[in-house]
Amino acid sequence: MKIFVAGAHTDVGKTWFSCALIRTAIRQGLSVSAFKPVVSGLDPEDHAGSDPGRLLAALGRPGEDIATISPWRFAAPLAPPMAAALEGQTLPLAPMVEACRDALAEPVDLALVEGVGGLMSPIADDGLGLDLMMALAAPSFLVTGSYLGAISHALTALEVMRARGLPVAAVVASESGGPDHPDFIETVAAIARFAADTPVLAMARGSEDASEALAILWAKP
Numbered sequence: 001m002k003i004f005v006a007g008a009h010t011d012v013g014k015t016w017f018s019c020a021l022i023r024t025a026i027r028q029g030l031s032v033s034a035f036k037p038v039v040s041g042l043d044p045e046d047h048a049g050s051d052p053g054r055l056l057a058a059l060g061r062p063g064e065d066i067a068t069i070s071p072w073r074f075a076a077p078l079a080p081p082m083a084a085a086l087e088g089q090t091l092p093l094a095p096m097v098e099a100c101r102d103a104l105a106e107p108v109d110l111a112l113v114e115g116v117g118g119l120m121s122p123i124a125d126d127g128l129g130l131d132l133m134m135a136l137a138a139p140s141f142l143v144t145g146s147y148l149g150a151i152s153h154a155l156t157a158l159e160v161m162r163a164r165g166l167p168v169a170a171v172v173a174s175e176s177g178g179p180d181h182p183d184f185i186e187t188v189a190a191i192a193r194f195a196a197d198t199p200v201l202a203m204a205r206g207s208e209d210a211s212e213a214l215a216i217l218w219a220k221p
Contacts, residue, residue: 001217002104002111003169004133008144008157010117013174015051017143017203018114019058020210025110026060028214034059035103036114037096037132038123039070041077055114071099079122093127097135104138110217113138119157130160139167141213143203145176146187154191158198168198170216175205 005021007014018034025032034055047053047063052070056063066073072091074083084091104111113136115129123129133140142161144154154171161168173188184202192200201212 001109002136002138003113003217004136004138004140005112005114006129006133006140006142006157006161007115007118007121008142008150008153010121012143012145012150012176013172013203014114014143015054017141017172017174017210017213018112019054020203020208021110021112021141021213022055022058023208024210024214026058028211030109032059032110032112033103033106033108034069034112034114035100036070036116037099037103038072038074038080038091038116040074040080040083040116042070042073042075044073044075051114072096080116081122081125084125091124093124093131093135096124096127097132100132100136104136110214118153119160130164133161133166134164137166139169139217141169141172143172143174144191145174146184147176147178147181150176150187151190151194155194158195170199170201170213171195172201172203172213174203177205 005014005018022032036052042050047066052066076083076086081091100113116123119130121129144150175184188202
């Protein structure tokens, strides 16, 4: 099974969900690979807390493998093409697409590619996250938060994906931290009410169980 983990916004829990999915699949005896083609805001002295570092930990692989899981890495916490430009580098979309296709072709039960930022975030000099998704055409989990505004972000991203003909496995509402955020369960219910026939899953803060998401994948024809 090939999947893409997309975001309705930045910092909504894509990597948390990806790691939960990886660990759940491994517990169920499945072979798994993960790939996050580009990452910015990376401290070269401390990979462990980064998105690729966390993916490697979920896979049970050493941190030294970071170049294989995220070949394009930049220090500035900016959109990848902006961070690349600060280091005097270009970041074309075509080689990123090819690297992701190779990752999805891994001979495993579950091959996962994780995007960067939100759906419309620039991921390359000549492409958005959406352009990468269109090139790969893999079923996607759309991850959103539960902060104020998350409902709009989730439903807008979902409509864009539908308009482009992208297969959506499910929307995953990841619980945002903070006492001032709207009620999590009510937020999930509101997204589900307007998501029509797309499943909406609730990922409580701290949960590492993604068995419902895996079940949706394996139930698809």
